Amino acid sequence: MNWGIAMTERKFDPVDLDHLFARVREHPAQPSADLMKRVLTDAYDAQAAVTPVTAPQLPGAPWLLQVFRELGGWPSMAGLTTAALVGVWLGISPPDGLVATADSFFGTDDDAYLIDVAPEATFEIAEGFLQ
Amino acid sequence: MPLDAMTDVSDEALLVLFANGDQMAARALTLRFTPKVMAHAYRLLGNHAEAEDVTQESMLRLWKIAPDWRQGEAKISTWLYRVVANLCTDRLRRKPGLALDAVPEPEDNAPGVTERIQDHTREVALQKALNQLPERQRQAVVLRHIEGLTNPEIAAIMEISTEAVESLTARGKRTLAAKLAGQRNELGYSDD
Structure with missing residues (x-):
């Protein structure tokens, strides 16, 4: 027998709260069109504040600036500068073994004299026509 | 688009x-x-x-x-x-004395107007009663019974335990019922 439970619920909830909640749920407060516009404007403003914007070109040197940007800006410049400095340093003070290794690839000064640029002259030298 | x-x-x-x-x-x-x-x-x-x-x-x-x-x-x-x-x-x-909105009532010549006026009256009464609840109870009741969230979700939002959520919603609902009970006839609830 559940009379007791029914009476207790009736006393606790004399109005139909669940029905009221359901009604309210079906009719939520709607944002106005103006509010939606303001929220979206705020969103765009926030994006503009954090998204890097393209810097205006400097007058007089647009092509240089363009090349600079095409190469990747300052990060790339740092890499290129480092590479250039290492090249200069290797030229001034090459480490041991570097010259020998380079010679094996590109040859030495002596090798240049051994190149026979006019093979037909060999006979003329042999016969004394050329000194 | x-x-x-x-x-x-x-x-x-x-x-x-x-x-x-x-x-x-x-x-x-x-x-x-x-x-x-x-x-x-x-x-x-x-x-x-x-x-x-x-x-x-x-x-x-x-x-x-x-x-x-x-x-x-x-x-x-x-x-x-x-x-x-x-x-x-x-x-x-x-x-603290933030005024509740004066929500316009449905027009008299609209169809089903009696029911809609009654629904409207009940809705306003519920909002008034909600506004009289302590903040945490109101928040818990709104999240549970109007937004339809689960107790664990509410616990995460309010940063309390689910048991505390249950307690807040139960107390809030009980207080709401008590506040609305005095307006039972005005809200169109009969004894049947």
Whole structure:
């Protein structure tokens, strides 16, 4: 027998709260069109504040600036500068073994004299026509 | 193209896109969350103009935190509900006598007007009763019974245990029932 439970619920909830909640749920407060516009404007403003914007070109040197940007800006410049400095340093003070290794690839000064640029002259030298 | 053409994209993914400057994501997030935030703010405040201000401020906070949002830590909706509750609490403390909206009644010559006037009267009475609840009880009742969230979700929003949520909603509902009981006849409830 559940009379007791029914009476207790009736006393606790004399109005139909669940029905009221359901009604309210079906009719939520709607944002106005103006509010939606303001929220979206705020969103765009926030994006503009954090998204890097393209810097205006400097007058007089647009092509240089363009090349600079095409190469990747300052990060790339740092890499290129480092590479250039290492090249200069290797030229001034090459480490041991570097010259020998380079010679094996590109040859030495002596090798240049051994190149026979006019093979037909060999006979003329042999016969004394050329000194 | 519809404004929210990103219905398949998750909230968090949208926020990442937003932080990267995607304007479509900005529109999608605005459409997805502004109505929810507005509805919740209105139920906590009972005042349309104040609720709109809270909504704009809550969404602004979302835009500002987007670049630093830590993925997987909290749902965006949970975070927003928390922000709305804090902002509403601040406003109610600053303006304790915040006036409830005077909601226009349905026109007399509309069909089914008796039922709609009665529904309207009940809705206004519920909002008045809600506004008389202590803040935490009101928040718990609105989240549970109007927003339809689960107790664990509410616990995450309010940063309390689920047992505490159950206690708050039970007490809140009991207080609401007691406050509305005196208006039983005016609200059209009979003894049958």
